[in-house]
Amino acid sequence: MSSTPRRRTVLATGVVAATVVALDGCTSDDSREDRKDRPQQGADLVLTGGRVHTLDDKDSVHQALAVSGGRIAYVGTDHGVRRHIGKRTEVVELRGRMVMPGLHDGHLHPMSGGQGLLGCDLEYAPLTVKQFQDRIRAYLKETADDEKASPDTWVQVEHWYAQAMRPAGTKVTKAVLDALDTRRPIIVKSTDGHTVLVNSRALEIAGITAKTKDPSNGAIARDAKGEPTGVLEDGASDLVEGRIPKPTAEDNLRIARTALAALAEQGVTTFMDAMASEEAIRAFATLAERGELTARGHFAPLVNVGDKDPIGAVTALRERYDGGDAKPAPTIAVRNTKLFLDGVLQYPAQTAGLLQPYLECDHGACRPGEKTGAQYWKQDQLDDIVGKLTKAGFDPHIHAIGDRSVRLALNAFAKVREGGDRTSRLTVAHAELVDPADIKRFGRLDVVAAMGFHWAKPAPDSVESVRPYLGSSRWSRYEPEGDIFASGGRISLGSDWPVDPLDEWTAIKTAITRTAEPGSPYAKEGPMTPHQRLSRAAALRAVTVNGAYQLRQEKLTGSLRAGMFADLIVLDREVTEVPEEEIAGAKVLLTMVGGRIVHGGTDLK
CATH class of the missing domain: 3.10.310.70 (Diaminopimelate Epimerase; Chain A, domain 1)
Incomplete structure (x- = not known):
């Protein structure tokens, strides 16, 4: 092997260099570059000459990053990173490419x-x-x-x-x-x-x-x-x-590998299976044991009304499969549970639970109806099971789409907080319709809203199947990412794949623009409820920092800081600067999990 650092170069297209903010302490570190105690082995990988978006508290942008032992060893300047280059260090010259934390998808299948x-x-x-x-x-x-x-x-x-x-x-x-x-x-x-x-x-x-x-x-x-x-x-x-023959164990491994490859291509480095069967958990646990797991997997077994000993059942799964403390190499965690409160808003099903009835429409004329949707748990049942789950160390993840169901979920979570529990990571999935009286409760109760960004645009399942049946007032609150964010709530991405396509960058673009894809017959609608847009910064934090928080990883992943796991991606464009619609076309050139490249390569072509 050559004694000189291995070097890869990528030419950026249309990327303008940005002013780089120095990392705290970088000046003193840089000044030591020529000291005799410079590391001989050096880092495993150094990325230099790029735009490293750390997603830290200041949204700092830097030039370079070093990876060693599956963790980030340094984030700072091109000058400062030199002391991390040893004889065996691979050096990648980004030439303006964007680096950011890997994506966290907090609700998919x-x-x-x-x-x-x-x-x-x-x-x-x-x-x-x-x-x-x-x-x-x-x-x-x-x-x-x-x-x-x-x-x-x-x-x-x-x-x-x-x-x-x-x-x-x-x-x-x-x-x-x-x-x-x-x-x-x-x-x-x-x-x-x-x-x-x-x-x-x-x-x-x-x-x-x-x-x-x-x-x-x-x-x-x-x-x-x-x-x-x-x-x-x-x-x-x-x-x-229940009558369909279950896939074999080998079938499940093939399915899991296929899913992981698709996630890596999108830049997803952490995900949560929002209705995990034991067969699914076993498949990913097997891949972890074999060293084939390419993303950090979290699994939420389903708890249904009427289940016998649900706490015992989910505890048994945790004891059987949970990988323990997180390490740079990805493992699996079984520390969440899934509960369904209702169904969907879309006509004709209309099984999402509403505070006021759906409208009935006939040839464009709508009037108050009687249907208010489903409610699979009574409030006292929900309070009881949520309390038991949190005491057993599980973080409840509740599917609640209609405003009545969201209120029921928040009521149950309020009981948890009133009982003195400030540490459980409580999540409402979807929250497509929230009553104004409940919006601020997300922030007050520290409840994460795992939102399906794909739904925040004009489409058949919104303007045709929902809008007429809600009326103008409720429609203005449909997919309320903007309202929840503005009130201090924490939003994460829950793509719900395969309910929606696994296209995370279109989802991120949609949360920012609230528009249909160009060329779609619904593009003429313009932005859907534009006051509910997220800023680019808020959308990027939703898919990184907030997703990490939802899954108790914020001290390990979600931002790029020294000591954190090297879970990162390199993009073909600067998504904080390109026209908003072009965010959807972003391609992930490299996905890294715990210092291991799981998609793309360092030649970054």
């Missing part, structure tokens, strides 16, 4: 996401009924050998954008699937994560008939005669999904 990338994928596309059928028909043709081997092999269709069926307002039933030339059971999963469509064969296998009662946490859609239509809402989908 990696196994479903990975499965979707491997199976029949509708890719979130707006489709006519014929296009919908043609996509599935093509998959059936590709997998004809599977059907010959086993006629009842399930067809699992992912990423169906139900609200975007064309023409607008199109609803589908089992008849659309029954028309396909197959006897295989078919399940089509909507991107909202709360609705599935199945064919008659799937209903038959699941034993769902007109006499089947709705489960307590969901609904079976029925026609005028009471017969199931094939549409299953929320917990009703479990009646079918």
